[in-house]
Amino acid sequence: MSRSDVLVGADWVEAHIDDPKVVIVEVDEDTSAYDKNHIKNAVRIDWKKDLQDPVRRDFVDQAGFEALLSAKGIANDDTVVLYGGNNNWFAAYAYWYFKLYGHEDVKLLDGGRKKWELDSRDLVATASPERTATEYKAKAQDTSIRAFRDDAVAAIGSLNLVDVRSPDEFSGKLLAPAHLPQEQSQRPGHIPSARNIPWSKSANDDGTFKSDDELKELYEGEGVDLAKDTIAYCRIGERSAHTWFVLHELLGQPNVKNYDGSWTEYGSLVGVPIELGAN
Amino acid sequence: MCGAKAGGPDLAGIDVASETIIQGSVTRDGEPVSGYVRLLDGGGEFTAEVPTSATGQFRFFAAPGTWTLRALVPGATVDRTVVAQKGTAAEVAIAV
Numbered sequence: 515m516s517r518s519d520v521l522v523g524a525d526w527v528e529a530h531i532d533d534p535k536v537v538i539v540e541v542d543e544d545t546s547a548y549d550k551n552h553i554k555n556a557v558r559i560d561w562k563k564d565l566q567d568p569v570r571r572d573f574v575d576q577a578g579f580e581a582l583l584s585a586k587g588i589a590n591d592d593t594v595v596l597y598g599g600n601n602n603w604f605a606a607y608a609y610w611y612f613k614l615y616g617h618e619d620v621k622l623l624d625g626g627r628k629k630w631e632l633d634s635r636d637l638v639a640t641a642s643p644e645r646t647a648t649e650y651k652a653k654a655q656d657t658s659i660r661a662f663r664d665d666a667v668a669a670i671g672s673l674n675l676v677d678v679r680s681p682d683e684f685s686g687k688l689l690a691p692a693h694l695p696q697e698q699s700q701r702p703g704h705i706p707s708a709r710n711i712p713w714s715k716s717a718n719d720d721g722t723f724k725s726d727d728e729l730k731e732l733y734e735g736e737g738v739d740l741a742k743d744t745i746a747y748c749r750i751g752e753r754s755a756h757t758w759f760v761l762h763e764l765l766g767q768p769n770v771k772n773y774d775g776s777w778t779e780y781g782s783l784v785g786v787p788i789e790l791g792a793n
Numbered sequence: 794m795c796g797a798k799a800g801g802p803d804l805a806g807i808d809v810a811s812e813t814i815i816q817g818s819v820t821r822d823g824e825p826v827s828g829y830v831r832l833l834d835g836g837g838e839f840t841a842e843v844p845t846s847a848t849g850q851f852r853f854f855a856a857p858g859t860w861t862l863r864a865l866v867p868g869a870t871v872d873r874t875v876v877a878q879k880g881t882a883a884e885v886a887i888a889v
Contacts, residue, residue: 544844599844628829628844634867680840687856691841714839719831719865 520763522621524630531555537588541598541608551637557586561604565611579615579652587645597623601721607755610772616653625721632720661745661771663779667786674744675708678757684710686790699781703788710793711736713753716760729760743769747776800884802850813877816852817885819864825849828866835859864889
């Protein structure tokens with residue numbers, strides 16, 4: 515797999531904007547952003563409403579994912595191109611989620627909505643495009659890319675644990691990103707032996723990913739042994755999906771899992787070890 | 794659009810006393826600009842980023858200390874330093 519298989523630029527998207535077998539999907543942290551405007555022919559997936567179980571803290575199940583994609587008019591053999599705001603955090607999360615349920619051909623728009631806007635490319639405010647419903651068939655969850663709380667605890671001192679939150683969240687000064695009210699987990703801090711490599715170090719100011727050489731140097735320079743398996747986490751699993759994309763899809767690391775429970779789960783568990791302070 | 798509002802977003806409903814708020818607006822020739830504002834910590838590390846509102850406004854919930862705001866708009870990038878304190882909203886007007 516190469517970078518061009520998983521990451522496309524804006525010119526590629528513009529060239530395929532009317533291709534019926536290419537489905538452009540917007541996934542935003544701010545789920546109302548799509549209503550303001552979006553890329554022509556893009557459909558919306560709401561990361562809260564569409565991707566989370568309405569009762570339990572978990573994802574929608576296999577049948578739920580099948581129903582969602584069928585209703586959105588996405589077929590198993592479609593090329594899905596994801597983009598979103600906030601440097602593609604939730605688009606990367608959706609990418610990982612599509613891979614979790616086995617969709618073959620998924621790509622991210624490099625730089626997402628921000629780069630598209632900063633380049634003053636066209637956005638439209640029309641309603642969602644009409645797509646004929648499909649009969650989408652999802653695979654069982656591929657848990658080789660998803661870590662659970664016991665995996666995180668077992669990884670302490672043995673696997674690479676990469677905490678991709680900001681330095682102030684890692685050290686315990688903040689509980690949430692600085693644009694959100696400070697709430698959520700019961701305790702601040704990080705998982706012992708984790709390296710703090712903020713997701714933002716893997717991206718340029720315009721939201722595009724850094725080069726493969728820069729990325730490899732970044733993780734190795736911060737003490738990640740790329741010969742070992744890796745678990746990435748953040749607060750709720752969206753920023754770490756971005757880093758999972760970097761390590762697994764761009765750098766081709768074989769065993770990388772995203773711990774989507776992340777700090778909101780770990781920092782509320784009774785009895786697990788927690789460390790405070792910077793790396 | 795009838796021009797930018799002075800200062801950051803309305804603080805109604807925000808528990809200002811318990812938060813450390815940095816907010817303001819981004820304007821070009823007095824008119825609000827669509828773009829993004831990044832919050833960088835004292836070491837220049839990225840901490841957060843928000844899109845500006847329709848009236849050019851932005852807000853961060855931070856921690857006390859010195860921060861850098863970086864406005865990204867089509868064709869320009871502008872940095873501003875701000876000192877934040879708990880219990881008050883630090884207001885920053887950024888002209889690009």
